[in-house]
Structure formats: structure tokens, C-alpha cells
Amino acid sequence: MIHLSDVSQSRLAMGTVALGMPYGFSVEGKPQRLLRKDAVKLLHAARDAGVRWFDTAPGYGESEQIVGEAFANDLSVVIATKVDRTDADSIEVSIEQSLGRFKREQLDIVQIHNATAELLLQTDTMEMLSKLQQQGKIGQIGASVYGEEAAKAALKAGIKVLQVACNLLDQRMLKQVVTDAEQQNVHLLIRSVFLKGVLTSWGRDLKGELDLLHQAAQGVVESLQIEWEELAEVALRYALHCTQQSHALIGATSLQELQQALLAEQQGPLPEWQMQQIKKLATENDQLLNPSQWPKSNQLSG
Numbered sequence: 001m002i003h004l005s006d007v008s009q010s011r012l013a014m015g016t017v018a019l020g021m022p023y024g025f026s027v028e029g030k031p032q033r034l035l036r037k038d039a040v041k042l043l044h045a046a047r048d049a050g051v052r053w054f055d056t057a058p059g060y061g062e063s064e065q066i067v068g069e070a071f072a073n074d075l076s077v078v079i080a081t082k083v084d085r086t087d088a089d090s091i092e093v094s095i096e097q098s099l100g101r102f103k104r105e106q107l108d109i110v111q112i113h114n115a116t117a118e119l120l121l122q123t124d125t126m127e128m129l130s131k132l133q134q135q136g137k138i139g140q141i142g143a144s145v146y147g148e149e150a151a152k153a154a155l156k157a158g159i160k161v162l163q164v165a166c167n168l169l170d171q172r173m174l175k176q177v178v179t180d181a182e183q184q185n186v187h188l189l190i191r192s193v194f195l196k197g198v199l200t201s202w203g204r205d206l207k208g209e210l211d212l213l214h215q216a217a218q219g220v221v222e223s224l225q226i227e228w229e230e231l232a233e234v235a236l237r238y239a240l241h242c243t244q245q246s247h248a249l250i251g252a253t254s255l256q257e258l259q260q261a262l263l264a265e266q267q268g269p270l271p272e273w274q275m276q277q278i279k280k281l282a283t284e285n286d287q288l289l290n291p292s293q294w295p296k297s298n299q300l301s302g
Contacts (some may be wrong), residue, residue: 007161009050009051010050010262011240011265012240012248013080014249017057019066020060020064020065021032050076050179053247056082057084062098079108082113083110085109086112105137108139110132112154120153127272134135140161142159143159145163152176156211163191165190167192167238169283169289178243182243196291199232217249233267237269
């Protein structure tokens with residue numbers, strides 16, 4: 001079975017949704033997604049730079065196929081995928097399909113995708129995943145959740161990898177969930193580091209229906225006394241050090257973005273005065289923190 005503390009030379013994890021389908025905001029001059037051969041090259045570059053954890057899902061367009069092409073039979077990397085369906089037969093079919101795409105005999109990590117508290121408290125899903133784990137088809141069982149209630153249910157269910165949102169604005173999981181996860185030796189996968197691009201220089205250009213997002217990002221820039229071009233670096237440095245037992249997911253779609261993330265990691269933790277300011281930036285406004293609540297006109301599918 002995989003030991004998560006030993007898997008990576010870097011605490012960066014690479015999310016691959018934007019490699020498999022259009023994702024995020026429509027930005028002038030930026031292609032909606034990379035060509036497949038370029039996506040594979042980018043994954044290889046990340047691995048060669050020390051990134052060893054790659055997150056994907058059957059629901060991310062061609063993401064699993066691309067990750068499988070990049071890392072077929074490469075056991076130096078950890079692939080964390082997901083199951084979207086919850087009945088036993090569908091879970092088993094999904095696992096077999098993922099194994100085929102990755103050309104592996106075992107999936108390192110399988111997360112229940114968008115797991116709700118109700119689902120996690122049911123026994124059928126966990127029993128099926130446990131059965132597949134006993135058969136050697138799954139290494140670790142995890143869950144990707146929204147909200148504290150679902151996160152606590154996941155911990156109660158005994159999962160070993162918990163994917164949650166945490167960023168400069170969304171600090172809700174730091175209140176209790178992160179502490180509980182660390183006490184139970186559960187590995188955290190921190191997503192929404194850049195809030196789907198809001199907490200990057202793209203946030204400067206969000207206008208009209210998306211002005212609420214622009215104003216939030218502007219407030220971060222002013223509070224932390226940084227330039228817009230520094231925002232992504234600061235957001236990532238925060239996510240990397242909001243908890244020690246974790247990896248931070250990045251969605252790099254170019255070598256430049258990958259290199260910037262690697263440089264940000266090398267910078268280490270933020271100064272204490274900025275960390276204190278960040279505590280004041282926390283909000284629970286779901287219209288701001290939950291992309292499903294945002295206007296759809298400027299968003300790509302996904």
C-alpha cells in the first residue's frame with residue numbers, strides 16, 4: 001500500500017481537469033485547452049521537476065486518458081482519481097475502466113467525487129471500495145468534498161485522503177476540519193488554491209457580472225500590499241503552508257505556469273504579517289467562494 005508521506009519531492013500536486021476539458025474563465029488569447037501531445041509533455045515536465053502527485057477523474061473529459069498516456073506503467077508517480085457513481089456495480093465498472101486507462105493493476109488513490117455527508121454515511125459505497133481495496137485494485141480510499149459537514153462525515157467514514165477547498169478567501173476548513181484530519185493522520189489535498197483563477201492576475205480583468213470576484217481579489221492585493229502579478233504566488237505559498245500534512249493542487253496549463261508554481265514553492269512560507277492579514281480576508285460568502293454560484297457567461301464548461 002502506498003505511503004503518502006513518501007510520494008513526492010514536492011508538495012505540489014497537479015490537477016488535470018483543464019488538460020482534459022475547457023475549464024475556468026474564457027481569457028482572450030488563451031487556448032481553451034492544450035493539444036493532447038502538449039498536455040503529455042507538460043505532465044512529463046512536472047514529474048521531472050519533482051511533482052509526483054497527479055489528480056484526475058473520469059468526469060474530467062479526456063483527463064484520465066491523457067494521464068494514462070503520460071504515465072503508463074510509471075510507478076514513480078501517484079495518480080489520484082475518482083468515482084462519480086455510488087452503486088456497487090457502477091463503482092466496480094468505473095474502477096476497471098480507470099485501471100485500463102492508466103495501464104495499472106492498482107489505482108493509488110480513489111476519491112468519492114463531490115461526496116455528500118448523506119452518501120458518506122451510507123455503507124454500500126464504502127463497503128464496495130473497501131472490497132476493491134482488499135482485492136488490491138485500490139491503494140487508498142479518499143473523498144473530495146464541499147463544506148464542513150461532508151468533510152466531517154468523510155473523516156468519520158475512515159477515509160485516508162481528503163480533498164477540500166482552502167485559499168486566501170476560503171478558510172472555512174481551517175476552523176476544525178484540518179485539525180481533525182491531522183489528528184487522524186488523514187492526508188489533505190488542498191484544491192481551489194487560486195479560486196478558479198480569481199486569485200491570479202486574471203482577477204484584475206473580471207468585470208460586469210463578475211465584478212464581485214474582481215472586488216474580492218482587489219481587496220487581497222491591497223491588504224497584502226502586493227502587485228497583481230504577485231497574487232498567484234502569494235495564493236500558492238499560503239495554500240502550501242496552511243497545513244503541513246498536505247499537497248496543494250495547481251492547474252498549470254503551460255510550462256510558464258508550472259515554473260512559476262515551482263518557484264513559489266521554493267519561496268517558502270509567507271511573512272507573519274501577511275499571514276495575520278490573511279486571517280482578516282476570510283469570508284463565508286458562498287456567492288463568492290462557490291463557482292457554481294457564479295454567472296456562467298464568462299466561464300468555460302466545467
